[in-house]
Amino acid sequence: MSERPKLQILLCAPRGFCAGVVRAIDTVERALEIYGAPVYVRHEIVHNRYVVDSLRAKGAIFVDHLDEIPDTEAPVIFSAHGVPKAVPAAARQRNFLTIDATCPLVTKVHREAEIHARRGRTVVLIGHAGHPEVEGTMGQLPAGAVVLVETVDDVEKLTPLDEKNLAWATQTTLSVDDTREIVEALTRRFPDIVGPHKEDICYATTNRQDAVKAVAAQVDAMIVVGAPNSSNSLRLREVAERSGCPIALLVERAADIDWTMLQGVKRVGISAGASAPEVLVEEILDGFRAHFDVAVETVVTAQEGVHFPPPRELRQRV
Missing domain, CATH: 3.40.1010.20 (4-hydroxy-3-methylbut-2-enyl diphosphate reductase, catalytic domain)
Incomplete structure (x- = not known):
């Protein structure tokens, strides 16, 4: 040899x-301990097959949509990525027992987006189209209140209604360097744009x-x-x-x-x-x-x- x-x-x-992932996984495990199997989880609790398979083996059932869940008294958990406001509303209509495992740092972005909207600002969200966190953040506000940009080129193509009333926010898991370039492009084009009080990237x-x-x-x-x-x-x-x-x-x-x-x-x-x-x-x-x-x-x-x-x-x- x-x-x-x-x-x-x-x-x-x-x-x-990270702390948000630990909290999300603990949420599913504690719900299983308290309520017994099954517990339902909308979307993968975190993006890792090993983790999801481990929780599935303990009795978690993962679904993409609430309509996949039968009428049940079992808990329904929202993933760490966050969900649009329409999802908890639909869960309430069906009298589900819901548990929100959204990462607190994602919730922070949601709350800031709501504050900007109340102040009459359009929110420019830096993120990746189709990612559940982006869908959750955009779903906090009415259609048109959030505009998604993924690149510097997207910034150059932006035609917002009121350039004096803009704010930006970001998905929490982006490249720090890429995001910096996009923010610089935004502030060049729109000098009055308002940023978050504290960095959104976690x-x-x-x-x-x-x-x-x-x-x-x-x-x-x-x-x-x-x-x-x-x-x-x-x-x-x-x-x-x-x-x-x-x-x-x-x-x-x-x-x-x-x-x-x-x-x-x-x-x-x-x-x-x-x-x-x-x-x-x-x-x-x-x-x-x-x-x-x-x-x-x-x-x-x-x-x-x-x-x-x-x-x-x-x-x-x-």
Whole structure:
């Protein structure tokens, strides 16, 4: 048996679960403990197949629409991404017991958008069309009150009704650098546009991108653990690529890694999106150990101590 090649792994910290994801998963698990199976969850609670499959095995039933849920006394949970106002309204009409697991940082964006609308401002939302968080934010206000932009080009094409009454907000999981460029374009075109009191992009997104930037320029390849429908995980891979890393891969599991792409590498960085559990990082580390003689070093760029309390519907029962 030939000797395995030596490999240094730089493990990004922070990585993986953020406080909003922990809260959302705990919400489903606590609801199962309190009410028993099944509990219904509208949309994936977080964008990670391993997490969703684990909760499904415990008795969670995931649906895309409320009309997939039969008449029931079982809890109906809204995902961490948030939902349009029409969804809780429809749930009330059917007398569902609802539990809102929306991340508090997403709720902050919702509330600020409502305040801007009450003050007569059109909200320009920076985000990705079709993402559930964007649909939830746009669904807080009447049609036409929110305009979505995805790129600087979209900003140049904007023709708002009243240039003196505009505000901007963002999806919480965007690329910090891309968003900065779009905001700069907005403020150039519309000098009176009002921004959020505090950055909309969440602390976890920013911290994970900063950690990837610190590591990506030092390694031959970067592995981001996360799902292909996870916005923050996709952004981490893009950040690694833009930071000069020759190989930047987004993978869900160790089995997804094409080891032929990593032949000859000496240093590899590993991070994980905010909805990716640490068990998958460990699985991928084990995969590397099977192919290389591995030395692991953790690169810490920030400390996180954020905790969000459970939804109020569960607090009295915790």
